[in-house]
Amino acid sequence: xxxxxxxxxxxxxxxxxxxxxxxxxxxxxxxxxxxxxxxxxxxxxxxxxxxxxxxxxxxxxxxxxxxxxxxxxxxxxxxxxxxxxxxxxxxxxxxxxxxxxxxxxxxxxxxxxxxxxxxxxxxxxxxxxxxxxxxxxxxxxxxxxxxxxxxxxxxxxxxxxxxxxxxxxxxxxxxxxxxxxxxxxxxxxxxxxxxxxxxxxxxxxxxxxxxxxxxxxxxxxxxxxxxxxxxxxxxxxxxxxxxxxxxxxxxxxxxxxxxxxxxxxxxxxxxxxxxxxxxxxxxxxxxxxxxxxxxxxxxxxxxxxxxxxxxxxxxxxxxxxxxxxxxxxxxxxxxxxxxxxxxxxxxxxxxxxxxxxxxxxxxxxxxxxxxxxxxxxxxxxxxxxxxxxxxxxxxxxxxxxxxxxxxxxxxxxxxxxxxxxxxxxxxxxxxxxxxxxxxxxxxxxxxxxxxxxxxxxxxxxxxxxxxxxxxxxxxxxxxxxxxxxxxxxxxxxxxxxxxxxxxxxxxxxxxxxxxxxxxxxxxxxxxxxxxxxxxxxxxxxxxxxxxxxxxxxxxxxxxxxxxxxxxxxxxxxxxxxxxxxxxxxxxxxxxxxxxxxxxxxxxxxxxxxxxxxxxxxxxxxxxxxxxxxxxxxxxxxxxxxxxxxxxxxxxxxxxxxxxxxxxxxxxxxxxxxxxxxxxxxxxxxxxxxxx
Numbered sequence: 001x002x003x004x005x006x007x008x009x010x011x012x013x014x015x016x017x018x019x020x021x022x023x024x025x026x027x028x029x030x031x032x033x034x035x036x037x038x039x040x041x042x043x044x045x046x047x048x049x050x051x052x053x054x055x056x057x058x059x060x061x062x063x064x065x066x067x068x069x070x071x072x073x074x075x076x077x078x079x080x081x082x083x084x085x086x087x088x089x090x091x092x093x094x095x096x097x098x099x100x101x102x103x104x105x106x107x108x109x110x111x112x113x114x115x116x117x118x119x120x121x122x123x124x125x126x127x128x129x130x131x132x133x134x135x136x137x138x139x140x141x142x143x144x145x146x147x148x149x150x151x152x153x154x155x156x157x158x159x160x161x162x163x164x165x166x167x168x169x170x171x172x173x174x175x176x177x178x179x180x181x182x183x184x185x186x187x188x189x190x191x192x193x194x195x196x197x198x199x200x201x202x203x204x205x206x207x208x209x210x211x212x213x214x215x216x217x218x219x220x221x222x223x224x225x226x227x228x229x230x231x232x233x234x235x236x237x238x239x240x241x242x243x244x245x246x247x248x249x250x251x252x253x254x255x256x257x258x259x260x261x262x263x264x265x266x267x268x269x270x271x272x273x274x275x276x277x278x279x280x281x282x283x284x285x286x287x288x289x290x291x292x293x294x295x296x297x298x299x300x301x302x303x304x305x306x307x308x309x310x311x312x313x314x315x316x317x318x319x320x321x322x323x324x325x326x327x328x329x330x331x332x333x334x335x336x337x338x339x340x341x342x343x344x345x346x347x348x349x350x351x352x353x354x355x356x357x358x359x360x361x362x363x364x365x366x367x368x369x370x371x372x373x374x375x376x377x378x379x380x381x382x383x384x385x386x387x388x389x390x391x392x393x394x395x396x397x398x399x400x401x402x403x404x405x406x407x408x409x410x411x412x413x414x415x416x417x418x419x420x421x422x423x424x425x426x427x428x429x430x431x432x433x434x435x436x437x438x439x440x441x442x443x444x445x446x447x448x449x450x451x452x453x454x455x456x457x458x459x460x461x462x463x464x465x466x467x468x469x470x471x472x473x474x475x476x477x478x479x480x481x482x483x484x485x486x487x488x489x490x491x492x493x494x495x496x497x498x499x500x501x502x503x504x505x506x507x508x509x510x511x512x513x514x515x516x517x518x519x520x521x522x523x524x525x526x527x528x529x530x531x532x533x534x535x536x537x538x539x540x541x542x543x544x545x546x547x548x549x550x551x552x553x554x555x556x557x558x559x560x561x562x563x564x565x566x567x568x569x570x571x572x573x574x575x576x577x578x579x580x581x582x583x584x585x586x587x588x589x590x591x592x593x594x595x596x597x598x599x600x601x602x603x604x605x606x607x608x609x610x611x612x613x614x615x616x617x618x619x620x621x622x623x624x625x626x627x628x629x630x631x632x633x634x635x636x637x638x639x640x641x642x643x644x645x646x647x648x649x650x651x652x653x654x655x656x657x658x659x660x661x662x663x664x665x666x667x668x669x670x671x672x673x674x675x676x677x678x679x680x681x682x683x684x685x686x687x688x689x690x691x
Contacts, residue, residue: 015472016086017054017418022063026073029084032093040081040118046151047120048076051085051094051112054418055274055326057333058128059111064331065131066140072131075141079148080115087112088323088422089470089478092529096169096536101125103168115147120537121162123147166537173538180583182576185604188597191590192226195219196234203267204242206591212272213263215246217282218545218594224289225601225634236293243290246283247302250367253337254360254374255405257309259283261327269375270368273327273334273415277314278548280306281428288432288439292632303436310429311448316421318459319451320471321429323422326415336415338371339405340364347408348401355394356401359383420472423460423484426452427491428548434494438629446498453495456488457507466532467514479533482526482551485515489558493637497629500616500640502652505565509652512558516574524581525552543582549595552578556599564607564637565655579603598634605635606673608690611659613641614666621666623683633690 010030011023022029030036032049040047052059066072076082087094087110097114100122107127114125124147129140138146150158198206205213220239227235246252249268251260259279260271284303291299314322329336339362345353357363360374367373378386384394430449437446460468460476467480467488492508495501518530525541528551543552559575562568579586579600585593586600610628614621628638639656641649650656661667665681670689677689 011084015420015475015477016089016470017416017420017472018052018056018059018086018088019084021054021060022067022084025063025067026070026077027067027082028073028077029082032083032085032090036081036083037118037120043081045079045081045118046123046147047081047083047116047118049083049085049093049097049114049116051087051097051114052110053086053088053324054416054420055276055324056110057272057274057327058109060326060328060331062111062113062128062140066129069131072141072144075144079144079151081118088418088420091481091483092533092536092540095528095540095542096538097122097125099169099172099538099540100165101127103165103172117158117162121166123158123161123165169538173540180580182580182603183583183586183600187586187590188222188226188601190587191594191597192223192232192235194591195223195238199238200266201241204238204245205266205268207266211265213251213266213268215251215259215262215279215283216242216594217279217286218549218598219591220286221289222594222597222601224286224293224632225598228293228632229601229605239286239290240294240296243287243299243302247298248376250373250375252375253309254376255337255402255409256313257305258313259306270373271334273337275325276547277310277321277323277422277425278428280310280314281425281432282548284432284436288435289632289634292439292630300440303432304440304442307433307436307445310432313417315448315452316419318455319448320421320455320459321426321452323418323420323425325417329415330413334368334371334373336409336412338366338368338373340366340371344405347404352397352401355383355387355389355397356405358387359394359398420470421455421460423456423467423469423480424487424548426456427484427487430456430491431487431494434491434498438494438498441630449491449495449498453491453504467511479530481530482515482519482528483548483554484551485511485519486551486554486558487549489515490554493558493561497638500642502649506652508558509562509566512555512562512571512574515555516570519551525578526555541581543578543585543596544592545595546592552582553593553595553599556596557602560599560602560607561637564609565639565653567654575599575603602635608633608636609655609671610636610638610686610690611641611656611669612638612666613643613646613659613661613669615643616640618666620681624666624668624681624686627683627686627690631687636690 005024007024007026009023009028011019014031085093097112098108101108109127112127114122116122129143130137132139200207206216223235223239245268251263251268251271258275261274261276262272264270264272284306287299287303316322327333341357341362341364344356344362361377362372380391380394384391430452433445433449436442459471462468467484468476469478469480469484489508489511492504495504519526521527521541525543527539527541529539542550544550545553556575556578559571563571582596586597590597612624639653641656641659643661646660659669662679667679667681668686669679670677680686
């Protein structure tokens with residue numbers, strides 16, 4: 001009996017895991033190409049552009065309910081040209097139609113199903129459509145039939161809607177001008193006040209309109225900067241309480257490490273179980289900075305635990321990082337992650353299982369569909385006292401139990417892993433490992449960051465050297481976006497400050513020179529797509545920091561850092577043009593621009609420029625480096641000059657010009673706002689200049 005699929009479509013030739021998931025639907029899917037729209041024009045059909053990603057739970061649901069239905073597929077194939085888009089490969093297409101959905105007054109999300117005219121102009125759409133009229137939503141078949149009726153009988157109405165919608169999209173896509181005054185500290189103050197008012201004092205995090213709680217890592221980093229600048233204790237309290245609650249909650253994988261996409265409740269208990277590379281990278285950034293500010297081991301341990309998960313489960317044989325893990329296993333959300341007390345006892349025996357169930361709240365009643373998501377509603381001190389154990393005994397026992405449970409869980413059927421390699425997401429994780437190596441003094445992390453960066457620079461370029469967006473199974477494709485260039489440049493500077501290898505600084509500088517050429521807009525913020533990219537209906541310049549820092553936010557940060565190192569006024573002008581271009585947003589919608597506000601914070605603080613000259617491994621040198629490597633200095637750039645290599649470093653980084661050791665001792669030079677302090681030789685004197 002043949003195992004050949006009953007249906008196949010043109011997606012079988014793609015590399016995207018998401019597109020390949022739909023390659024054997026009875027729907028005649030095809031990828032986003034000019035030929036698809038030419039077909040729609042030739043056949044006089046509407047187009048369904050269906051956008052999602054491989055680990056999207058509701059994308060799977062709609063596929064099972066609708067796209068695998070032969071009858072519905074027959075209707076779609078007869079009256080529509082159907083296009084599938086992986087939003088992670090083509091964020092420009094996703095943004096265009098997500099903006100259209102928002103303009104129609106609908107809440108965004110995935111799957112995103114937009115109905116467009118043969119020329120690509122959107123007319124209507126939605127996210128998940130049920131197979132029958134449910135939840136106040138019309139069925140997918142009802143929507144399709146209504147659109148076919150309009151296309152045949154009242155096409156003018158659809159044309160009118162398309163024209164109105166396109167005008168709105170093009171008007172809103174116009175980049176902000178750079179003539180606005182740069183915001184002062186009032187933008188940070190207003191954002192901090194918003195966070196304070198929306199803060200959940202019971203469970204941490206911030207209460208927004210949605211019940212879902214998303215990891216607010218970029219906002220937490222901004223609050224840490226506000227705390228250090230002003231001494232405000234509330235800002236630090238919000239950060240610490242939120243991080244500790246997340247680390248203890250079900251949103252954090254208590255057995256295997258790593259952070260889920262979001263929590264479906266206010267208590268961080270029930271997650272949407274998918275794990276995204278970017279969430280985990282940014283969570284590490286926030287944990288590391290909290291450790292620097294407070295000195296508390298809990299945050300360093302949390303960062304190590306996340307990175308252990310990434311190394312074990314999300315690192316490719318080629319040393320790059322995979323994109324995501326699904327929420328579903330065997331078609332059931334969360335099945336891979338939940339436990340019953342009996343399952344725990346079978347693995348650990350009664351005595352140890354009792355401790356584990358008490359600590360991670362695993363009970364017969366469960367907290368998720370009759371099973372338990374491991375979480376920590378009580379402190380280790382409370383649990384140890386309840387069980388009559390010392391903290392050390394409980395800690396040792398839990399470590400043993402966690403290892404055994406993880407080993408058994410690894411034999412379960414795993415969720416799907418989206419194994420494509422995306423440039424900006426890899427850059428975020430490269431920065432996470434590079435920063436961890438520097439702050440926690442872990443050479444192994446440095447090696448992983450370097451290996452991943454080498455992969456990206458080697459494999460995610462075309463023959464001309466142009467950066468690309470996605471690699472999978474030996475194929476690199478899609479011109480990289482502003483966010484890819486800028487975030488990889490951030491990673492390059494982070495790698496330089498971890499390794500002091502000039503190669504990484506030069507790569508970061510060259511990336512931003514290329515970004516200025518490809519994405520530049522003389523009127524304001526940078527475009528998201530390059531001048532050599534496919535021309536869509538609009539060309540946007542985004543600043544919103546959604547699931548990752550926007551391309552403009554990352555660019556602003558890296559331009560300011562490059563200016564501090566090189567003195568090149570073009571870099572400063574480019575960074576300030578971005579910040580001025582988003583002046584109104586920074587003042588009125590700061591929580592949605594938290595990464596860009598960090599760049600504004602650095603500019604107003606005055607970036608301190610530190611040059612340390614010495615020999616690695618010598619105590620004098622290492623004691624000076626430890627101040628800038630391990631302590632919280634977010635508005636500082638550091639250049640290290642090995643003795644004997646002064647001229648080669650200065651040739652690439654003018655900040656190092658004429659910096660030498662004095663009287664044979666390792667020497668640190670600190671400058672800020674065009675003024676320099678006296679050279680110093682001790683960590684304490686260096687700290688004084690950095691205060």
